[in-house]
Amino acid sequence: MKRIRISVFDFILLLLLMTAIFRASLLAKTGMLFISCLTLLATDFNKAVAQFSFDMADYFCSLFLLIVIPTVLIFKRKRLNRHKNFSFSHYAAVVILFVFLFAPMITNNHYDFQKDISVTRLLPPFSWVNVLHLKPNGEVDGRLEKFLSYKKEVVKNSFDEEIIFVDSFYVAETGVSYFQSGLKNHLPLSSFEFSGGRPKTSSKLFLLGSDELGRDIFSRIIYGTRISISVGLCAVMLSLIIGVALGFLAGLSGGIVDLLLSRLNDMFLTFPVIFFIIFILAFFGNSFISVIVVLGFSGWMSLFRIVKGELVSLKNKDYFISAQQLGLSGTKLLLKEVLPVIATPVIVNTIFQFGNVVLSESALSFLGLGIGNEYPSWGAMINSGQAYLSQAWWMIFFPGMAIVLTLVTINDFGKKLARYFNPRLHQ
Amino acid sequence: MKNAFTGDFGVSYKYHRPVNEVIFEVLPFTIFFSLSAFSIQFLGGALLALWAFHHHRKLLDRILSRGSIILYAVPSFVSGLFFVYLFSVQLKLFPSSGIKSIGTLEENILFLSLDYLHHLFLPLLVLSLTGLPVYFKYFREQFEEHQQKLYAFYLRANGVSERRIYLSHLIPNSLNSIIAFAGVDLGILFSGALITEVVFSLPGMGRLTVNAILEHDYPLIIGCTLTAGILIILTNLLADLIRMKIDKRLVKGLIN
Numbered sequence: 001m002k003r004i005r006i007s008v009f010d011f012i013l014l015l016l017l018m019t020a021i022f023r024a025s026l027l028a029k030t031g032m033l034f035i036s037c038l039t040l041l042a043t044d045f046n047k048a049v050a051q052f053s054f055d056m057a058d059y060f061c062s063l064f065l066l067i068v069i070p071t072v073l074i075f076k077r078k079r080l081n082r083h084k085n086f087s088f089s090h091y092a093a094v095v096i097l098f099v100f101l102f103a104p105m106i107t108n109n110h111y112d113f114q115k116d117i118s119v120t121r122l123l124p125p126f127s128w129v130n131v132l133h134l135k136p137n138g139e140v141d142g143r144l145e146k147f148l149s150y151k152k153e154v155v156k157n158s159f160d161e162e163i164i165f166v167d168s169f170y171v172a173e174t175g176v177s178y179f180q181s182g183l184k185n186h187l188p189l190s191s192f193e194f195s196g197g198r199p200k201t202s203s204k205l206f207l208l209g210s211d212e213l214g215r216d217i218f219s220r221i222i223y224g225t226r227i228s229i230s231v232g233l234c235a236v237m238l239s240l241i242i243g244v245a246l247g248f249l250a251g252l253s254g255g256i257v258d259l260l261l262s263r264l265n266d267m268f269l270t271f272p273v274i275f276f277i278i279f280i281l282a283f284f285g286n287s288f289i290s291v292i293v294v295l296g297f298s299g300w301m302s303l304f305r306i307v308k309g310e311l312v313s314l315k316n317k318d319y320f321i322s323a324q325q326l327g328l329s330g331t332k333l334l335l336k337e338v339l340p341v342i343a344t345p346v347i348v349n350t351i352f353q354f355g356n357v358v359l360s361e362s363a364l365s366f367l368g369l370g371i372g373n374e375y376p377s378w379g380a381m382i383n384s385g386q387a388y389l390s391q392a393w394w395m396i397f398f399p400g401m402a403i404v405l406t407l408v409t410i411n412d413f414g415k416k417l418a419r420y421f422n423p424r425l426h427q
Numbered sequence: 428m429k430n431a432f433t434g435d436f437g438v439s440y441k442y443h444r445p446v447n448e449v450i451f452e453v454l455p456f457t458i459f460f461s462l463s464a465f466s467i468q469f470l471g472g473a474l475l476a477l478w479a480f481h482h483h484r485k486l487l488d489r490i491l492s493r494g495s496i497i498l499y500a501v502p503s504f505v506s507g508l509f510f511v512y513l514f515s516v517q518l519k520l521f522p523s524s525g526i527k528s529i530g531t532l533e534e535n536i537l538f539l540s541l542d543y544l545h546h547l548f549l550p551l552l553v554l555s556l557t558g559l560p561v562y563f564k565y566f567r568e569q570f571e572e573h574q575q576k577l578y579a580f581y582l583r584a585n586g587v588s589e590r591r592i593y594l595s596h597l598i599p600n601s602l603n604s605i606i607a608f609a610g611v612d613l614g615i616l617f618s619g620a621l622i623t624e625v626v627f628s629l630p631g632m633g634r635l636t637v638n639a640i641l642e643h644d645y646p647l648i649i650g651c652t653l654t655a656g657i658l659i660i661l662t663n664l665l666a667d668l669i670r671m672k673i674d675k676r677l678v679k680g681l682i683n
Contacts, residue, residue: 269611355500367637
């Protein structure tokens, strides 16, 4: 296979450029929304604050990043490492990060969007559905209304009253008749939005099909990336802090503390962690935070061992003893003397730990103990697809592919990193 | 507390039967299931590694290494559902859940065991596939490491046959560290291959434990956890004993 000869930074630029082209109108609308939000903030502060939501902030962030990252990349072009010897895992990592950051820009659906389930239920991949557009009620005037109309266009909701998904329709003089899985309905012409003398129609693509509630699987996978990555990052952070702190404590103090912590570590290592996790989640309820905390607490063992092992050998080194004799405090010792030395194995281990956490999160979601139903998660999607295995393979296949691809990327990346830090590892 | 030490965990809230009885009902299946999956993993991993190593750095070796990396990243619920879709839904070769079909002649041992095998083929495949890449990687690395040691060169220089080098030198030397890992792994398998059991709805320890946890059946939780702990300790002990048998230096280290 011939290798792709683009440097990673050019690849990032290309991805961003493609987003900018394909989502140009959305970006423009987001910009307009931002401006109208600012003017509203200046004129009517309370209403603006009341209307502000995290989804909107999400869009603004994406827009901001989409402007800042290319400019930085273009201006710092000369300084960047422009080797072209990158492999598949680098590009895949870039794509995953890109999806993580720009999720609202990639899909034009809310992940929970559902409407007319009888039509959109269990659609196979690449299916188009006819859409009838109803006339929006309410006139646009005044700053607040303008702002709201922009907001409605930009920020996707989980509901939309102004469209109808139909199997087929025909336009008569009295109105429009449409069919929804065998049922015939009729609406007068006056309730439709017109374009060019005819009721406005369009068709919507369900790229990877839809699930049993008529939700678009593509956008759920895209938003599921966010859940997986953010749970992974937070849990890994937590276990990093716990592992390094406890390892430092055990390695430095020795004696009874070391003994106790090491036995605790052995206990965690031998007992299957998944039961511990399920136990905690079943007793304290499962939410976003509790999943992160539990996964973080159950992943500190390998880091603890690495840090402790390194510290035991470090303790007899001259520079460490002299630093201790100088009277540096524990925190300073850790930050200035220990961390730089142990950084390499810890970073490599953290990457693998990240992969483990992503896997555990999806396994937990698969068992129904994940972060709940508010957010889409790959594991939960597979779980719900289990019941429709004989009818809808796409409900399992695509989330499964997403998990496998992410895990392969993370593992490969970790391996590459280990090889980079320690070239002797391979030949 | 005293009762727990004598092996009496009380009565399960859900099953209204002594916990011991409930656990001993699923334990034979779990031990059979995990032992067979473990042996497939271990032997399969060793054989594949040997095969790959024999074709060192050739196409086959590379394919197997790449394949193991990808296979390692496939969670058991994804591969499990994939196989169910392929073999049960599309090809209708194997049943998708349970361990025996209704109406099998209980008296006929042959039919019964065939029926079990028929039901357990997919779960065993899935459970083995999760562990196979790990053992493959371990064996492969160990072979590589021992290949570069001086004694291997010496043997080869003396004209000892390849077969002999592998069988009586490379493999025994590599086994040592793998067995330590395998002990922990087998123990964890004994305490339940949770996700595989859930996908194929098998009556194993993993599902029993999780159901007990979810239904707040405290006596059963304690019983399951203790049983799992005992099994893990036992397998670790077994692994250590085997290692001592192979490597007499460990015994000396223990005595000193």
